[in-house]
Amino acid sequence: MFYADETGIDKYVYRENVRAKRGVKVYTKTKGKKFQRLSIVAGKCGDNVVAPMVYTGTADSELYEYWFENCLCPAISRNIAIIDNATIHRKKKLFQIAERFNVVLIFQPPYSPDLNKIEKYWAWLKKELRSVLKNYDDLFDAICCCFQFN
Numbered sequence: 599m600f601y602a603d604e605t606g607i608d609k610y611v612y613r614e615n616v617r618a619k620r621g622v623k624v625y626t627k628t629k630g631k632k633f634q635r636l637s638i639v640a641g642k643c644g645d646n647v648v649a650p651m652v653y654t655g656t657a658d659s660e661l662y663e664y665w666f667e668n669c670l671c672p673a674i675s676r677n678i679a680i681i682d683n684a685t686i687h688r689k690k691k692l693f694q695i696a697e698r699f700n701v702v703l704i705f706q707p708p709y710s711p712d713l714n715k716i717e718k719y720w721a722w723l724k725k726e727l728r729s730v731l732k733n734y735d736d737l738f739d740a741i742c743c744c745f746q747f748n
Contacts (some may be wrong), residue, residue: 599678600648601716602670604639604657607724607737636737638723641670641679642716649673652741659686666692671699678702682714 618624637657640650649669653661670679679701681687689705696703711717726744734740 599680600641600643600670600674601714602639602641602666602679602681603714603716603720604637604662604684605720605723606635606637606656607727607741608635636741638741639665640716641674642719643674643677647719647745650745652738657686659688659691662686663688663691663695667695671695671701674699674701676700678704680704680706680714682706682711683708 636652636654638650638652639657639662641648649665651665651669676699679696681692681703683705687705693703706713723741723744727740730743731737731740734743
């Protein structure tokens with residue numbers, strides 16, 4: 599069973615430490631700075647990450663369908679793919695692609711990220727990025743480094 603999902607990552611993942619009086623919640627913005635943003639789509643089965651694709655911007659239906667047809671399905675032929683109900687996932691088209699590769703496609707119930715096992719991997723990846731990003735000038739290189747740790 600393969601869980602598939604996409605995520606976005608900024609070079610400035612988030613500010614971990616701020617100073618404030620005890621009990622005072624801090625709200626802040628980083629003004630005047632633009633940060634590199636990359637997105638990743640991948641599948642995951644157990645400890646194996648399959649068909650990762652890194653791209654700039656956000657995914658749309660065409661990009662997701664391209665990845666599903668040319669990267670994921672050939673890698674998981676005759677298996678099960680579980681994906682969420684994001685609006686970019688055009689069910690009819692994805693079912694047609696899955697059928698050609700003998701992949702059983704299952705859509706998760708709406709608003710249930712806790713059922714998608716790749717979500718924990720995305721959390722791990724972002725945590726790992728916070729520690730290795732200082733060693734890289736380029737976000738893409740840092741992401742590649744983290745994929746090698748897995």
